[in-house]
Amino acid sequence: MSFSVLQIVIDHPGRSAGLALGLIGLAVFVDWFHLAPRRSPLYNLPGPRLESYLYGNAKDIIKLEVGVAHSHLEAVYGPTFVYRGMLGQPRLYSADPKVFNHLMSQAYDYPKPWHIRKVLGSIVGDGLLSSEGETHRRQRRIILPAFSAQAIRELFPIFLDKAMELTEKMTEEAAKKDGPTDGSEAEGEKAGPSRLVSEGVDVMFWIGRAMLDVIGLAGFDYDFDSIEKESNELSIAYKTMFDGLSGQSTLGVLQDLFPVLNYIRTERQAIRERAMMTVNRYGRDILARKKKAVLDLSVGVDGGKGLGKADVQGKDILSSLVRANMATDLAEQNRLGDEEVLAQISTLLLAGFETSSTALTWMLHSLSTRPEIQNKLRDELLKVETSEPSLYGLCVYLIVM
Known part of the structure; x- marks a missing residue:
């Protein structure tokens, strides 16, 4: 009896279809995992x-x-x-x-992978972090004036105020943890500074709180007051959203790769979505107030003709961004939509919060291991005649640090 593949296909179309699918699947598997990498x-x-x-x-x-x-x-x-x-x-x-x-x-030749953009977009929206190509260029053109040298100089008092508040808080925390080095003090006698030993202060924890306050005030004129208060609704919501970037489950990673799996609802997704609703509610309220302030200001500019691109200075980054975006001499196709503007708020926090607090923590750690550098910096700071120096009055060595 003769045997032929063609005869099997004719006599058993169902089996042949299954065999074909199996062979195709095997070929895809071998190519994906073994041939494509080569x-x-x-x-x-x-x-x-x-x-x-x-x-x-x-x-x-x-x-x-x-x-x-x-x-x-x-x-x-x-x-x-x-x-x-x-x-x-x-x-x-x-x-x-x-x-x-x-x-x-x-950078534009190396765009982020699509699933990374999807993850970032689900957390911060369509901001600078998640956009690529022409969309990124358009957003960058509008946002850049808010980060000009003059704009940053205007924000310096915020940095200084929060730095002083942080110094006072960490000094207070260190004092709480101080204790005598031994039990030799006489009863009722207070241990002097030279006889105290500190249990340590969580530097990154407190710097992180200060950075949240700084970014809130400098970024969009919102005071989280994190140094003094444990938390508030908005700071909790942001933390919940940003926690989604790490410690994902296997299902969470697969959902990022295969969006169809998002139909499988998880408690983590529900928590993050509630947090995003809170962030968007606050964000829309803040944005509405900024736009109203710009409209009120534009009435008095150039006989009521409105603001131009040169009139972008604001007391916080979002104000400058909104003013630049609402400039009458900006082409309509170059404007950012409200959702894009809102996305920049979350982008500021995600890009600046943990990165800045981590860098400052490591800088302080480095100082703790180099007493000669500490001494040089301290000597320079003690020569400053005021406790509230201007940006131009900063010490040379401090700027290097």
Whole structure:
């Protein structure tokens, strides 16, 4: 009896269709996980072997604290390596300054992956962090005047006030934790400064609170008052939203890759959505007040003809942004919509909050290990004649720090 594949196809169309689908699936699987990586320009870079078809090498990255898994891999493979993300997708990692320089100078040639933009967009909206290409250029043109040298100088009093408030609070906290180094003090005798030992103060915690206050006031004229108060509705909502960027579950990562899975509702999604509703409610109220202030101001400018692009100075970044966006000499197609403007509020917080507080914490840690630098900086500060210097009156060494 003769045998032919063609005869099977004719006699058993259902089986043949299943066989064809199986072969196609096998071909896609082999190509995705084994052949496509070999065609990639990243193939010859060092990196770990594929550990899981589902997780790639990302299981530890998902579960561990941000940066820990990457640090372990960097110790083994050097500053530039390739690992596999979810479903085996190649991921290039680099801590090489030359790579940074190239990427930053050619940023529009290296857009963020679509699923990363989706995650960022779900948290901060369509702002500078999540947009790419022409949309990013348009937003950047409107936003840049709010970060001019003059605009930043106008914000300096906010930085100074919050720095002084933070200093007082941390001094107060340190005093609470101070105690005698031994039990030799006479009864009723207070331990002098030289005989006190501090249990330590959580520097990053307090700097983080101060940064939230600074960004709120300088960014959109909202006082979180985080240094003095435990929290408020808006700060809790922002923290809930930003927590969604780390510690995601496997389902959460797969939902980012395959949007259809978002129909599977989770408690984490519900909590984040409620937080976003709170942020949007506050944001729309703040934006409405800023727009009204600009309209009121424009009545008195140039005989009521409105503001021009040169009249963009405001007492906070959002005010400057709104004024620039509402300028009468700005082409309509270049204006930002309300949702885009709102997105910049969350973008300011996400981009500036943890980054700034972490950098300042490490700077203080570095100072704690270099007493000679502490002494030089302290000597320079003691020569300042006022407790409220201007931006131009800052010490040279302090600016370097």
